[in-house]
Amino acid sequence: MAKNRTAHILDSLPNIVIVTDGTHLLEVNKLFLDFFDYKTMDEFTRDYDCVCDHFLQERDRSYLEKVDSNGTKWSDKVINHPDSLHKALIKDSNGVEHIFKVTGNKILIDGVDINEEVMVFEDITSFENQAMMLEDIEIPLLDISDEVFMIPIIGLIDSVRSQKLMTNILNHIKDNEKRTALVDVAGIATIDSAVAAHLIKISKATNLMGCETIISGISPEIAQTIVNLGIDIERFKTTATLKDALNYAYKVNSES
């Protein structure tokens, strides 16, 4: 049977697109068939009911499951929480793992829910790999002088990374008797309340060891975010540039 126009449009999309009733596949595009190396959808459905039969799990990462611990179907989870990032880990026909960002919606015909859903799988493997690489990079502690050291924050700060960073910073202060820590946040695109909380914790911890923390590299955008979030930054010194921070650190340490 000749493909209709809609099928051709779906085939020309750069993402995998499927239509499902949440359990069974009803329609797929060409990219889907290429990914799993099947000629037709019927061939695929002879072997599997659902794309979710291919979902994989990995420790410490949250990927979509066929049915989660609350008994929610994967497609319902995606559709009911459109603002969350839903990721699926799937192996292609060559055994290579791909990470997909999954979005979807219910199909309504004249406003009536026909109990079918269209789901889109966008391959974000390279982006995710880059993000993971950044997570793995250990943030260096750079000695500037006998009293001053610098911490250039690169990549994302989550609670695990922050805890490790804090331990490294405190050990460095203890071992090298540092008096000033320059935390440069120029490498962070945005600061949310969680990142700010980590920075505040680092500052409190260094203060307890008699080391002043200066946060440098605060861009106008970050400054605005900090103000909008109502984050209390009175406790630590902040500067717009690393140069200002260094000048301040030298001044403070030459006075003491």
Add this chain to the structure above:
Amino acid sequence: MISTNSISNGVLVVNIDEDELHSDENFAIECLKLITKHSLYYMVLNVDKFKTVQKDDILKLEKLIKLLSVNNIKSMVCGIDLNSILVLLHFVENFNFNSTLDVQRAVDEIKNKN
């Protein structure tokens, strides 16, 4: 008083005994009497003999520091170990005192920081 003390560069250094801080209700008054006896105005509270510094210890220290402050005695805590700091950060919102690494630095810095 079980806690030992010494004077360095015009600063009274009290090496606080963990049990005494909690069991002796008059510990703060003893400290105050001690510094008054020596006619000094700066006191370093060294807690490096503590196994771990806990939230209760911080609360006791803050009370002691407040009492000293009322009597115009400037103080600084020192010797909180790294592991305690990492744990304390989860339980204590604010630390209302000056703190530093060790006794030597506390003696050097106490007059500048207050």
